[in-house]
Amino acid sequence: MSTVHVGSYHATLAVVARFTDQTPVNLLVLRSDEATYLVDAGAGPVAHWGPCAGEPEAVLGGEQPSAIILTHWDWDHSGGLVTGTWGEALAPRFADAPVYVLEEALAFWRERTDGEEATNCGTAVLAVLEEAGLLRPVADQTSVARGIRLESIPGHSPGQAMVVLGDGEVVFGADLVHEAVHVTRPQDDHEYDHDPALGLATRRRVLPRLARDGALVAFTHVDGWGRVVAHGDALSWQAEVLDGG
Numbered sequence: 110m111s112t113v114h115v116g117s118y119h120a121t122l123a124v125v126a127r128f129t130d131q132t133p134v135n136l137l138v139l140r141s142d143e144a145t146y147l148v149d150a151g152a153g154p155v156a157h158w159g160p161c162a163g164e165p166e167a168v169l170g171g172e173q174p175s176a177i178i179l180t181h182w183d184w185d186h187s188g189g190l191v192t193g194t195w196g197e198a199l200a201p202r203f204a205d206a207p208v209y210v211l212e213e214a215l216a217f218w219r220e221r222t223d224g225e226e227a228t229n230c231g232t233a234v235l236a237v238l239e240e241a242g243l244l245r246p247v248a249d250q251t252s253v254a255r256g257i258r259l260e261s262i263p264g265h266s267p268g269q270a271m272v273v274l275g276d277g278e279v280v281f282g283a284d285l286v287h288e289a290v291h292v293t294r295p296q297d298d299h300e301y302d303h304d305p306a307l308g309l310a311t312r313r314r315v316l317p318r319l320a321r322d323g324a325l326v327a328f329t330h331v332d333g334w335g336r337v338v339a340h341g342d343a344l345s346w347q348a349e350v351l352d353g354g
């Protein structure tokens with residue numbers, strides 16, 4: 110785990126699981142004096158899709174989140190929002206925590222007809238949250254709490270958002286890229302994109318901005334914090350070694 114401070118928040122990046130190739134699944138926990146926000150939830154009971162069990166309690170240290178922020182509905186991000194056995198009864202994992210998510214593309218997930226498939230975790234999880242009255246859809250650029258804003262980064266997965274903290278000095282970029290090398294070669298990160306052309310356009314728009322802003326950045330599937338650094342027209346990922354835990 111490694112923690113940075115932004116505004117009134119301690120932002121802790123923690124690995125909840127790793128894929129067999131050791132790619133991490135990072136979650137972010139945002140703690141202030143008033144609240145604890147969990148950003149994404151790992152795979153939870155969708156682990157049978159692959160050896161990637163991820164129970165978000167492991168990174169919460171016994172705390173109950175005040176609210177959850179979901180970057181997108183892919184299985185390795187949303188599965189941990191529920192408990193139970195996949196294909197049978199599922200229930201909200203955090204029964205008192207509202208779930209903030211971008212409203213765009215919710216219709217896409219509601220209307221999918223392959224909701225029984227673990228490859229489509231989003232439709233079933235969305236249904237559980239809506240049934241429980243926990244879903245809080247918000248528009249692009251909405252602040253879900255002071256200093257925590259959701260910004261649309263479309264293309265990879267319908268409705269994907271990144272989480273912008275403070276004035277943009279700290280950013281959780283979710284699956285904007287899947288490997289550090291994709292910061293330099295965004296055209297290589299199409300394998301998991303729902304809309305590869307849109308995903309590439311988003312990467313080409315957002316990554317240079319992160320460099321200009323000098324933001325401290327984390328992605329779900331890249332280890333640790335880092336920065337997007339510009340060298341002329343080229344970009345690269347520069348891992349950031351932080352003091353303390």
Ligand SMILES: [Zn+2]
Binds near residue numbers: 183185186284329330
């Ligand atoms: Zn992912």
